[in-house]
Amino acid sequence: MIPFNKPSITELEKTYMMQAIDSLKLCGDGAYTKKVYQIFGEKLGIDKMLLTTSCSHALDMSAILAGLKEGDVVIAPSYTFVSNINAFVLSGAMPVFCDVEKETMNIDASKIEELITPKTKAIYPVHYAGVICDMDKINAIAKKHNLLVIEDAAQAVGSFYKGKYAAGTIGDIGCYSFHETKNYAMGEGGAVVVKDKELFKKAEIIREKGTDRSQFIRGEVDKYTWKDMGSSFLPSDVLAAMLYGQMERFEEIMDKRMHIWNTYYDAFAEDEKAGKLTRPFIPDYSTHNAHMFYIILPSKTVRDNLITELRKREIQSVFHYIPLHSSPFGQQLDAKQQGLPVTEEYSERLLRLPLFADLQENELEYVIKNVKECL
Ligand SMILES: Cc1ncc(COP(=O)(O)O)c(C=O)c1O
Structure with a gap:
């Protein structure tokens, strides 16, 4: 049987994973996680990125970052993966589904504005098949109505908008997947990209069980403590080592x-x-x-x-x-x-x-x- 998908893993990924294991630094935010951030910066110009345990978790984080709560409404396509909608439904917000364009299967930007009400808080475009949505239109609508734009770029790592903006960096927050079915894989994994400096600091805290442990590790505070709500969204450095190998390729x-x-x-x-x-x-x-x-x-x-x-x-x-x-x-x-x-x-x-x-x-x-x- 010719399968639909098969991950491409070479000796390089295996070597890096063994190195991560041998270093006995198995938890998150180790040497390979830092290397992953560096290589994303070099190859895609992506700054302010945090590895997560999946794109689903990156999306969950985005809903917390956006402060979504019961009574809020979010515009998203119905033609999407469940995690895209689960993320804000878990926060208590409700979707209003927007149709897609038949040419790209991406959200139809011309149909978004008619769905906006005073309850609308965010738009979640999905870059289907790695093809970027009509982001200028979406960002302009969001600006006019003071909404956040959260890109589901699960499938779009390596895609660009207008030749210079990497998928995930065009809206306010971007979410990637490194699931084994994606172009660059770590088994299960993802990342969240947050443009705003203050929101990025909040993302670090949410990802580290609601603590400022990231700042502690960088030596910016002398002890770490509970600062906000959060969970454990950071992946093992062993998996980051696999992703680093994939990104070198x-x-x-x-x-x-x-x-x-x-x-x-x-x-x-x-x-x-x-x-x-x-x-x-x-x-x-x-x-x-x-x-x-x-x-x-x-x-x-x-x-x-x-x-x-x-x-x-x-x-x-x-x-x-x-x-x-x-x-x-x-x-x-x-x-x-x-x-x-x-x-x-x-x-x-x-x-x-x-x-x-x-x-x-x-x-x-x-x-x-x-x-x-x-x-
Ligand atoms: C559009 C979209 N969003 C989110 C996800 C969830 O990604 P993950 O499996 O990394 O949680 C997927 C996975 O296929 C997806 O295609």
């Missing part, structure tokens, strides 16, 4: 993934012309990180049959989010929503093809040939 992994993405894109041009499928669209303002290659099929039936047919041919292809407003918990929430026709229709027609750095050339050709044959 940043270009290699990106190039391999980009080659696969571009090969799929070119190979399906004819099929798109013939009306058999639609390929992803990358807006001018976004570069992407080849996180995902999806196709939009003419109907759910065609999509589902294609999954079955490809499985018979030992190829794993997968659908994606089931819109959250239609999920059992989503239905229980008293969440307002506008009509979500694009979300409902396109989520049923979308199919993701195998894409991982170590996908072999013959496997890639085999997938393309079989998708075409089945279509």
Whole structure:
């Protein structure tokens, strides 16, 4: 079976992890965590970042940082991962779901403003498939209505907006995932990026069980104490060592993934012309990180049959989010929503093809040939 995803781990990551273990500094914020911050600064220009145990936890932190509470409302897509919404629902806030654009499956910025009420406190755009949302529009709306913008950049590490702003640094707070399915992995892990200096200090405290232990470790205070609410959101340095190895291979992994993405894109041009499928669209303002290659099929039936047919041919292809407003918990929430026709229709027609750095050339050709044959 050609899997949908497979992490790319080499001797480099294993060596760094063994070094972290041998150092007997296994807990968080050790030497490798610092190296991770440095390499993110060098390669992506990212400052003020804190590693977390997952992107879900980074999102949970963002809701605490934003001060979200019962009675508040947050605008987010329904076409997203549960953690995106759980984060502020845990804080007592409610979502109001906004539709997505059919070209990118990103939140439709032109439909946000009509959803704003005096209760609205934040917007949570998701950079789907590593393609950046229409952030100038979103930031302008947020500024006008005094809202926070929290980017779910789980899938977008290595993507840029307008050629210079890394995903996660365009809004007020950004959240990354380093789950094994992401481009750069540490098994389970994530990070939160916080622009504002004071808010960043608060983030350090929330991540360290509500204490100022980070300041104590830096020698800025002579003892540490309980300052605010928080939890243990910092990952082991052993996992940071894996991520450091992945980031040293940043270009290699990106190039391999980009080659696969571009090969799929070119190979399906004819099929798109013939009306058999639609390929992803990358807006001018976004570069992407080849996180995902999806196709939009003419109907759910065609999509589902294609999954079955490809499985018979030992190829794993997968659908994606089931819109959250239609999920059992989503239905229980008293969440307002506008009509979500694009979300409902396109989520049923979308199919993701195998894409991982170590996908072999013959496997890639085999997938393309079989998708075409089945279509
Ligand atoms: C858009 C989005 N947000 C959040 C997450 C959660 O990431 P993690 O598994 O690191 O908690 C994911 C994971 O797939 C995701 O795709």
